[in-house]
Amino acid sequence: MPETVLLADDDVELCELLKEYLQQEGFDVLLAHDGEKALSEAATPLVDAMVLDIMMPKMNGIEVLKHLRKEHDLPVIMLTARGDDLDRILGLELGADDYLPKPCNPRELVARLRAVLRRTAGQVVAGVIQVEDLAVDQGTRQAWLDRQELDLTSTEFSVLHALVQKPGHVISKRDLYLAALGREPVRYDRSIDMHVSNLRRKLGLKSDGETRIETVRGLGYQYRVKAETPA
Numbered sequence: 001m002p003e004t005v006l007l008a009d010d011d012v013e014l015c016e017l018l019k020e021y022l023q024q025e026g027f028d029v030l031l032a033h034d035g036e037k038a039l040s041e042a043a044t045p046l047v048d049a050m051v052l053d054i055m056m057p058k059m060n061g062i063e064v065l066k067h068l069r070k071e072h073d074l075p076v077i078m079l080t081a082r083g084d085d086l087d088r089i090l091g092l093e094l095g096a097d098d099y100l101p102k103p104c105n106p107r108e109l110v111a112r113l114r115a116v117l118r119r120t121a122g123q124v125v126a127g128v129i130q131v132e133d134l135a136v137d138q139g140t141r142q143a144w145l146d147r148q149e150l151d152l153t154s155t156e157f158s159v160l161h162a163l164v165q166k167p168g169h170v171i172s173k174r175d176l177y178l179a180a181l182g183r184e185p186v187r188y189d190r191s192i193d194m195h196v197s198n199l200r201r202k203l204g205l206k207s208d209g210e211t212r213i214e215t216v217r218g219l220g221y222q223y224r225v226k227a228e229t230p231a
Helices: 014-022 037-044 062-068 087-095 106-117 153-163 175-179 191-203
Strands: 004-008 028-032 048-051 077-080 098-102 128-131 136-137 144-147 213-216 220-223
Touching: 004 014, 004 037, 014 028, 014 106, 037 062, 037 144, 048 062, 048 106, 062 077, 062 087, 077 106, 087 106, 087 144, 087 191, 098 106, 106 153, 128 153, 136 153, 136 220, 144 153, 153 175, 153 191, 153 220, 175 191, 175 220, 191 213
Parallel strands: 004 028, 004 048, 048 077, 077 098
Antiparallel strands: 128 136, 136 144, 213 220
């Protein structure tokens, strides 16, 4: 079945142009021109991903995302004004999966959509990864800390899963982009840094007061584990 994308933007002409392009690429497309309708449509099981503009009437994109993330992990790509770092960072902090500056290239939008949809397509891999008090299940895309389920977005889960596959080893930023966002990093893009920051906040510190996800400057990140004591 074709995947359904919700375009949420009050620019009617732009939505129609993007809708036509996405339909040519094999997507079904729904439109919402204000925030309230966007939130209502996004909560339905028919929608596979949403492209969400920041500036909309009735409820802006940030408020839509904030309400959506209370109940749903629907993949969301934010559209932000070019050069507006504050909106981009806030969107990522609230759980957006990726972002594009406006005006966006339709071909680039399709590539980003396919990347997040591939990543959330429900690949089932048997087994649970257990790292100390953390358990991560790729099959159900759930994670538990000290037996308490973590409330993670789909992208946050993908970042965590990539890190715990090799605990104690540095995972490069490029590999995290490919695993979590399905794309190569681009210049000045700090999306992965924001997703890692969100993960740190949700995971909290280890019992010894140390961070669980360590930054290895110039290389990437690693999920910290206790060093084994020599026999």
